[in-house]
Amino acid sequence: MTDWTRMTLAGFQRGLARGEFSPLDWWRACRERIDARDPTVQAWECLAPEPAIAAQDGGPPHAPLGGVPVGIKDIIDTTRLPTTWGTRGYHRVDRADMDAAIVTQLTRLGALPMGKTVSTEYAYFQPSKTRNPHDPTRTPGGSSSGSAAAVAAGMVPVALGTQTVGSIIRPASYCGVVGFKPTHGTLSVAGLKALAPSLDTLGWFTRHLEDTRTLFTALTGSPPIRALTRLDGLRVGLCRVPGTHSPSPETAAALEGAREKMATLGAEIGTAGLGASFDELVTHQQVILAYEATRALASERERFEASMSPALVALLDEGQRLSLADYWASRQAADRARFTLSQQLAARFDVLLAPSAPGVAPEGLASTGDPIYSRVWTLLGVPCVNLPLHWTPQGLPVGVQLIADRYQDQRLLSIASALMP
Amino acid sequence: MTDWTRMTLAGFQRGLARGEFSPLDWWRACRERIDARDPTVQAWECLAPEPAIAAQDGGPPHAPLGGVPVGIKDIIDTTRLPTTWGTRGYHRVDRADMDAAIVTQLTRLGALPMGKTVSTEYAYFQPSKTRNPHDPTRTPGGSSSGSAAAVAAGMVPVALGTQTVGSIIRPASYCGVVGFKPTHGTLSVAGLKALAPSLDTLGWFTRHLEDTRTLFTALTGSPPIRALTRLDGLRVGLCRVPGTHSPSPETAAALEGAREKMATLGAEIGTAGLGASFDELVTHQQVILAYEATRALASERERFEASMSPALVALLDEGQRLSLADYWASRQAADRARFTLSQQLAARFDVLLAPSAPGVAPEGLASTGDPIYSRVWTLLGVPCVNLPLHWTPQGLPVGVQLIADRYQDQRLLSIASALMP
Numbered sequence: 001m002t003d004w005t006r007m008t009l010a011g012f013q014r015g016l017a018r019g020e021f022s023p024l025d026w027w028r029a030c031r032e033r034i035d036a037r038d039p040t041v042q043a044w045e046c047l048a049p050e051p052a053i054a055a056q057d058g059g060p061p062h063a064p065l066g067g068v069p070v071g072i073k074d075i076i077d078t079t080r081l082p083t084t085w086g087t088r089g090y091h092r093v094d095r096a097d098m099d100a101a102i103v104t105q106l107t108r109l110g111a112l113p114m115g116k117t118v119s120t121e122y123a124y125f126q127p128s129k130t131r132n133p134h135d136p137t138r139t140p141g142g143s144s145s146g147s148a149a150a151v152a153a154g155m156v157p158v159a160l161g162t163q164t165v166g167s168i169i170r171p172a173s174y175c176g177v178v179g180f181k182p183t184h185g186t187l188s189v190a191g192l193k194a195l196a197p198s199l200d201t202l203g204w205f206t207r208h209l210e211d212t213r214t215l216f217t218a219l220t221g222s223p224p225i226r227a228l229t230r231l232d233g234l235r236v237g238l239c240r241v242p243g244t245h246s247p248s249p250e251t252a253a254a255l256e257g258a259r260e261k262m263a264t265l266g267a268e269i270g271t272a273g274l275g276a277s278f279d280e281l282v283t284h285q286q287v288i289l290a291y292e293a294t295r296a297l298a299s300e301r302e303r304f305e306a307s308m309s310p311a312l313v314a315l316l317d318e319g320q321r322l323s324l325a326d327y328w329a330s331r332q333a334a335d336r337a338r339f340t341l342s343q344q345l346a347a348r349f350d351v352l353l354a355p356s357a358p359g360v361a362p363e364g365l366a367s368t369g370d371p372i373y374s375r376v377w378t379l380l381g382v383p384c385v386n387l388p389l390h391w392t393p394q395g396l397p398v399g400v401q402l403i404a405d406r407y408q409d410q411r412l413l414s415i416a417s418a419l420m421p
Numbered sequence: 422m423t424d425w426t427r428m429t430l431a432g433f434q435r436g437l438a439r440g441e442f443s444p445l446d447w448w449r450a451c452r453e454r455i456d457a458r459d460p461t462v463q464a465w466e467c468l469a470p471e472p473a474i475a476a477q478d479g480g481p482p483h484a485p486l487g488g489v490p491v492g493i494k495d496i497i498d499t500t501r502l503p504t505t506w507g508t509r510g511y512h513r514v515d516r517a518d519m520d521a522a523i524v525t526q527l528t529r530l531g532a533l534p535m536g537k538t539v540s541t542e543y544a545y546f547q548p549s550k551t552r553n554p555h556d557p558t559r560t561p562g563g564s565s566s567g568s569a570a571a572v573a574a575g576m577v578p579v580a581l582g583t584q585t586v587g588s589i590i591r592p593a594s595y596c597g598v599v600g601f602k603p604t605h606g607t608l609s610v611a612g613l614k615a616l617a618p619s620l621d622t623l624g625w626f627t628r629h630l631e632d633t634r635t636l637f638t639a640l641t642g643s644p645p646i647r648a649l650t651r652l653d654g655l656r657v658g659l660c661r662v663p664g665t666h667s668p669s670p671e672t673a674a675a676l677e678g679a680r681e682k683m684a685t686l687g688a689e690i691g692t693a694g695l696g697a698s699f700d701e702l703v704t705h706q707q708v709i710l711a712y713e714a715t716r717a718l719a720s721e722r723e724r725f726e727a728s729m730s731p732a733l734v735a736l737l738d739e740g741q742r743l744s745l746a747d748y749w750a751s752r753q754a755a756d757r758a759r760f761t762l763s764q765q766l767a768a769r770f771d772v773l774l775a776p777s778a779p780g781v782a783p784e785g786l787a788s789t790g791d792p793i794y795s796r797v798w799t800l801l802g803v804p805c806v807n808l809p810l811h812w813t814p815q816g817l818p819v820g821v822q823l824i825a826d827r828y829q830d831q832r833l834l835s836i837a838s839a840l841m842p
Contacts, residue, residue, distance in 0.1 A: 093518060104720040185752070186745075188716035190615045197618070198606055220745040295609035299525040324607075324641040328828040331606070339760060407749040 004029035005154030006207070009068055009214045016067060023067040026157070027051065027112050030069045034114075034155045040136050042129040043150035045074045046081055047115035063110025064218035071150045071159030074116040075123050075143075076100045077191040085193045086119035086128055086143070088307060100191025102160065102202060102219075109218050114156050117146030120368060122297065123162055123195050126309035127368050132174060134396055138361040141171030142368030144205070148175040151205040158206055158215060162192060163378055164199045165289060166357075166371025169401050172386035174361035174369060176397025177205050178420070180212045180413075183406045184381030187219060196292035198331070199285070199378050209420040212385065213413050225410045227417035231265040234415060237272030237349035239403075242279065245372050248359030254390035254398040255355055258419060261389075262353065265418050272344070272352055278376065281337055284330035285379040291327040294319025338380050338406070345405040351415050356386045356399035377401070383409040387420050425450035426575030427628070430489055430635045437488060444488040447578070448472065448533050451490045455535075455576045461557050463550040464571040466495045467502055468536035484531025485639040492571045492580030495537040496544050497521045498612040506614045507540035507549055507564070509728065521612025523581065523623060523640075530639050535577050538567030541789060543718065544583055544616050547730035548789050553595060555817055559782040562592030563789030565626070569596040572626040579627055579636060583613060584799055585620045586710060587778075587792025590822050593807035595782035595790060597818025598626050599841070601633045601834075604827045605802030608640060617713035619752070620706070620799050630841040633806070634834050646831045648838035652686040655836060658693030658770035660824075663700065666793050669780030675811035675819040676776055679840060682810075683774065686839050693765070693773050699797060702758055705751035706800040712748040715740025759801050759827070766826040772836050777807045777820035798822070804830040806837050 004026060015021040027050070038044055072078060075085050077096035085093060103113065118130045120143040130145040132138040133153035140149040144161030148171035151159050161168040163181045172179025181203040189202055206212045213225040238259055241247060247255070263269055294301075294316045301308065301316055308316075345352075355373045362369050377384050383406070386399040402419075404412035425447060436442040448471070459465055493499060496506050498517035506514060524534065539551045541564035551566040553559040554574035561570040565582030569592035572580050582589040584602045593600025602624040610623055627633045634646040659680055662668060668676070684690050715722075715737045722729065722737055729737075766773075776794045783790050798805050804827070807820040823840075825833035 097514060097518075098724075099720045101716055101719040104723050105716070108719075108723075183749075185619055188615075188713070188719070189618070190717040191720065194609075194611045197610070222745045292609070295522055295526070296611040298522040298529075298609070299520045299612065302525050302529075303519075324643045328604075332828060407753060 005033065007157065008208050009065065009157065009211045012067065013064070024051065026067055027069045027114070030114055030156050033153070037133070037153045037155060041131055041133050041149050041153050043117055043146040043153065043155060045084055045116040045118050045146065048081055048113050051112050064214070065106065066110030068111045068158060069114040069156050070106055070111045071114050071117040071147050071156045072103065073144050073147050073160050073162060074119045075162065075193040076103060076160060078103055078113070078116065081113070081116050083116065086121045086123060087304065096191070098191060101188040103191070105219060111158070117144070117150050117159055119143050120145060121309055121312055122193060122300070123164060123167060124293070124315060125311045125368060127365055131365065132361045134176060135361070138363050139174065139365055139368050141174040141357070141361060143167040144171050145368065147205050148172055148177060148179065151175070151177045151207055154207070157211060158204055160202065160204050163201050163203060163374065164195045165285070165378060166374030168203045168205070169374045169384055169386045169399070170357045170369055170371050172205055172388070173356035173397065173399030176388040176391070176399070177207055178209050178212050178388065179203065179205050179386040181378070181384045182216070182409050183383045186409065194296040196289045197296065198288060198292060201378065209387070209413070209417055213417065216409065216413060222410065225413050227421065228414050229418055229421070231262055231267035231415065231418050234267045234350045235348060236262050236267045236269050237352045238269055239272050239352050239354035241355060241373070245278070245358070247355045250359050250390070250392055250398045251355045251357065254400050255353065257390050258353055258387070258400045261419055270348065272349060280333070281376045281379055282372065284333045285375040287322060287326055287330040288334065288379070290315055290319035291322045334379050341380055341382070342405050350404070351412060352403040354401050354403060356401045360392060360396040360398055377403055382406050383412050385412060385416050387416060389419060426454065428578065429629050430486065430578065430632045433488065445472065447488055448490045448535070451535055451577050454574070458554070458574045458576060462552055462554050462570050462574050464538055464567040464574065464576060466505055466537040466539050466567065469502055469534050472533050485635070486527065487531030489532045489579060490535040490577050491527055491532045492535050492538040492568050492577045493524065494565050494568050494581050494583060495540045496583065496614040497524060497581060499524055499534070499537065502534065502537050504537065507542045507544065508725065517612070519612060522609040524612070526640060532579070538565070538571050538580055540564050541566060542730055542733055543614060543721070544585060544588060545714070545736060546732045546789060548786055552786065553782045555597060556782070559784050560595065560786055560789050562595040562778070562782060564588040565592050566789065568626050569593055569598060569600065572596070572598045572628055575628070578632060579625055581623065581625050584622050584624060584795065585616045586706070586799060587795030589624045589626070590795045590805055590807045590820070591778045591790055591792050593626055593809070594777035594818065594820030597809040597812070597820070598628055599630050599633050599809065600624065600626050600807040602799070602805045603637070603830050604804045607830065615717040617710045618717065619709060619713060622799065630808070630834070630838055634838065637830065637834060643831065646834050648842065649835050650839055650842070652683055652688035652836065652839050655688045655771045656769060657683050657688045657690050658773045659690055660693050660773050660775035662776065662794070666699070666779070668776045671780050671811070671813055671819045672776045672778065675821050676774065678811050679774055679808070679821045682840055691769065693770060701754070702797045702800055703793065705754045706796040708743060708747055708751040709755065709800070711736055711740035712743045713740070755800050762801055762803070763826050771825070772833060773824040775822050775824060777822045781813060781817040781819055798824055803827050804833050806833060808837060808841050810840060
């Protein structure tokens with residue numbers, strides 16, 4: 001019997017071509033899995049009705065993503081499904097006038113929207129109902145909580161996420177799935193609720209790294225990405241984290257495991273710094289986030305402040321106190337840090353290896369965990385991929401991330417493939 | 422009798438404070454002017470009803486923009502007025518769910534929306550109905566056609582515009598008004614129809630440069646901008662334009678006039694190059710525009726292609742043919758050019774002086790004119806201001822633009838003030 005929770009995108013296309021599967025098989029299997037698992041995990045804000053076979057039929061012939069069920073984070077506009085922006089009550093947006101650009105792109109490639117996955121409030125920190133599939137007493141991380149959890153629970157092979165602080169890499173680490181944040185601006189954010197546009201990045205979650213390569217190729221129309229099996233001659237920079245933010249033993253073990261594996265595969269491992277100090281860059285990321293969020297959500301605050309979480313109101317208050325000079329200073333610092341990182345990477349490293357999160361998913365659902373290890377990379381706009389390489393004896397995942405310079409996404413995924421064939 | 426078409430924002434606030442004006446006086450005067458002039462100019466897509474005085478009363482006490490009538494370009498979402506994105510027919514958007522962030526910001530500062538000003542189709546090149554107020558047989562330029570024309574015709578003291586190619590500076594030059602494009606990302610574009618997000622910049626038109634200083638201060642909450650009267654010791658780089666794009670005699674005369682005036686005021690004038698070649702940067706701007714527009718408007722094309730102009734479809738086809746590698750190469754070239762320009766400006770010039778448009782507004786309404794002199798500056802994200810300093814004997818305006826490095830907006834407006842007190 002087909003194990004749909006382990007199916008790859010390419011495997012499904014091969015099966016379709018051979019007539020082993022019909023276009024709705026995967027969609028139906030996912031729906032069954034959701035019925036079984038979602039009462040516990042609660043990854044979905046709403047589910048789509050079964051697509052009409054006549055209309056869809058797995059998409060156009062040989063569509064690269066024909067029949068692939070996809071979860072859509074609920075800050076992404078959809079005309080056929082309600083949108084809530086992760087908020088509650090009267091300011092539910094319901095059906096948008098237009099589909100977000102990514103939704104049209106995906107459906108044109110043959111993908112089948114499975115439903116909207118739970119987001120934290122406006123993709124900021126206030127958690128919603130989703131639980132970690134590996135331990136329902138723990139957070140799945142956020143803000144792409146439902147997307148990470150849905151993929152981890154085998155409910156869907158692909159789900160869209162966005163990262164403004166650490167909203168793809170951290171939940172991917174906590175849920176034990178591949179999470180990919182491309183170079184800032186690679187995919188269009190038209191039709192997504194903006195939080196901080198110069199940071200907001202659209203990406204996704206998959207179970208298999210191969211599927212992330214397939215998706216990248218399909219969504220960008222670029223050539224297939226070669227999966228490396230050896231890393232001979234490649235230079236890896238191990239990112240030191242300052243003492244005040246030092247990772248848990250689990251994260252340290254995950255990092256050490258990845259370092260060892262990369263060395264075994266032939267890579268040269270060095271130690272990387274960040275140019276500017278880690279804490280300074282974290283501060284600049286927070287300034288840009290608060291300043292831009294306060295302006296981007298000006299109308300939402302005007303109308304819906306009464307139902308906003310204290311955490312969000314605090315962010316918007318912080319942004320209100322920041323001056324244009326503060327904001328511009330942080331943007332200039334980010335410009336400089338991007339330039340410095342590019343030079344350092346060109347001279348010394350092909351990729352960087354860094355922790356994805358401080359440890360395993362924290363207990364409780366009141367917080368989505370600390371995004372500290374993603375702030376700098378989001379600020380710098382570089383592509384990052386979480387690899388779920390380490391599991392604790394209790395069965396909890398701990399990821400590591402590989403990072404490359406902007407516009408090196410394909411090379412990053414190529415190198416990462418050696419670690420996760 | 423008060424000449425409302427010459428009123429400044431500060432003058433109105435003073436008059437309000439002294440009780441000489443009531444909060445709706447300016448709004449009503451503008452409405453009369455619209456009734457008189459708009460049958461010819463056709464700058465408006467729709468007009469707002471008179472604000473309820475009780476509700477508005479010129480905004481909060483001492484609101485910086487209390488009672489100031491503002492035109493809103495029709496790619497900007499409004500909940501109380503329809504939005505068309507400059508498009509026609511069945512895909513009229515009507516009232517948006519949320520106001521764009523800038524609309525909330527303006528009304529909170531006390532401004533009174535006058536209506537929606539005509540935009541070209543999706544803020545690209547296909548003209549709408551607006552005519553040049555100085556000669557109705559000529560284009561007002563685009564894409565912010567209605568905003569530039571409305572301010573030029575004295576229908577409103579302020580109107581919002583956006584620039585992705587040359588959509589603020591060019592119509593400002595053709596209409597003889599001040600047009601200001603801040604550093605990319607200065608004002609939030611949340612709730613604006615995206616065309617090419619890494620280029621799209623929100624700015625505005627005013628009759629007086631003083632009003633642009635006032636608006637900048639009000640919208641960014643930053644300290645007042647000092648108006649320089651002398652330019653002693655300041656270094657001005659005169660931008661050469663390559664022969665294939667050389668300006669008309671009118672534009673050359675406008676540039677020479679500005680150069681002379683700046684020299685008279687004490688500035689040192691040098692000649693500036695662009696680092697990379699002008700034509701290369703123009704090409705990179707076009708690549709980024711086409712690639713991003715094709716992705717950002719994916720859903721609009723899916724639904725409304727039949728009613729899209731051939732010019733827009735050609736752009737979207739061009740974007741479809743571009744590869745991710747093409748796009749990223751242009752973004753990297755833009756990154757490098759920004760860095761080079763910063764270094765050059767820091768070392769050699771306080772501001773650059775360049776043409777705003779190839780000549781006076783072209784005859785006919787079938788085209789909005791050539792944005793060639795804005796493409797590079799939009800690509801580089803730098804602040805630009807059009808100054809309507811030159812008029813032909815036939816009464817047609819020709820502007821020049823001053824340009825500074827990113828984040829030098831206040832300094833730019835400070836220096837520009839010497840040319841246009």
